[in-house]
Amino acid sequence: MTVLELASRLGAGDAVRVLDVRTPAEFEHGHLAGAYNVPLNQLHEHARELRGATGAVVLICQSGQRARQAETVLRAAGMASMHVLDGGMKAWLAAGHAVRQIRPRVSIERQVRMVAGALVAASSLAALAVSPLFAWLAVLVGSGLVFAGATDTCTMGLLLAKLPYNSGAVTCDTESIVRQFLAHQSSSS
Numbered sequence: 001m002t003v004l005e006l007a008s009r010l011g012a013g014d015a016v017r018v019l020d021v022r023t024p025a026e027f028e029h030g031h032l033a034g035a036y037n038v039p040l041n042q043l044h045e046h047a048r049e050l051r052g053a054t055g056a057v058v059l060i061c062q063s064g065q066r067a068r069q070a071e072t073v074l075r076a077a078g079m080a081s082m083h084v085l086d087g088g089m090k091a092w093l094a095a096g097h098a099v100r101q102i103r104p105r106v107s108i109e110r111q112v113r114m115v116a117g118a119l120v121a122a123s124s125l126a127a128l129a130v131s132p133l134f135a136w137l138a139v140l141v142g143s144g145l146v147f148a149g150a151t152d153t154c155t156m157g158l159l160l161a162k163l164p165y166n167s168g169a170v171t172c173d174t175e176s177i178v179r180q181f182l183a184h185q186s187s188s189s
Contacts (some may be wrong), residue, residue, distance in 0.1 A: 001058055001083035003095045009056070016056045017181060019082075021070040022089075025166045026062060029107060030089065030099035036181040040066045040073075046175075047077035053181070057082040062109070064088045065152045108157045108166065112148075115156060116141050 009016045010032075018035040020027055027037040038046060040061070051074065059067040059074075059082055067084040074082060085092065093099065106114075123137035148154040160166060 002086050003091045003097065006058055006085055006092075007095070007097055014056070016058055017053070018058050018060055018085075019050075019070070019181065020060050021066050022061050023108075023161055023166070025105060025161070026108065028102040029105050030093070030101045032060065032092065033098070033100045035060065036177050038177055038181070040070055043070055043073050047073050047079070050074060050181070051078040053079060053081075055081065058085055059083070060085045060092075061088045062107075063090055063152065105166070108161055111160050111166075112154060112157045115160065116145055 006016070006018075018032050020031050020035040020037045021040040021043060022031075022037070023039055024037060027035075031037065038050075043050075057079070059070050061067040061070070064084055064087055067088060071082060071084050087094070089099070119141045120138045123134045123141070126134035127138070144156065148156070
C-alpha cells in the first residue's frame with residue numbers, strides 16, 4: 001500500500017488498523033496515531049492470535065523490510081487481509097504526514113552512521129599514526145555498510161537497538177496490545 005493510499009483511507013475514516021513492528025524505542029520516537037506496536041521479534045508468539053483479525057491491516061516499520069518479514073510470519077499463521085506500507089515510516093515522513101511522538105531520540109539509522117563514521121575515522125588515523133594494520137577495521141566497517149545496503153539488513157543497527165538507551169521507556173506489553181488490536185476490530189465492525 002502506498003503512503004497516499006493509507007493517508008486517504010485514514011483521512012476518510014476507513015476502519016484501517018496499523019500494526020507497527022518496529023522496536024518500542026522506534027515506536028516512541030514517532031508513529032502513526034492509533035498504531036499498535038507489536039515488535040517483529042515478538043510477533044511469532046502472537047501470530048496465531050492476530051490471524052483472527054478482520055478488516056484491513058497495514059504493517060509498518062522504518063523502511064518496509066521488517067514489515068515484509070512480519071507479513072510472511074502472519075500469512076504463515078493464516079492471516080489474509082494485510083498490506084505493507086511501501087517505504088515505511090521513512091516514506092510517511094517524507095510525504096510530510098504527521099506522527100505522534102512519545103519521546104524524541106536519535107534514530108538507529110543515525111546512530112549507525114555516527115558509530116560507523118567514528119570507527120572509520122579512528123581506525124584511519126590509527127593506521128596513519130600507529131600501524132597500517134588499523135586500516136583493516138575501516139575495511140571491515142566499510143564492507144559491513146555495503147552489505148547492509150545490499151541486503152537492507154544492518155547488524156550494527158541490531159546491536160545498537162539492544163543498548164539501554166534504545167530500549168523504550170515504556171515496556172511493550174505485547175499481550176495487552178494484541179488484545180487491544182483485536183478488540184478494536186469488533187468495536188469498528
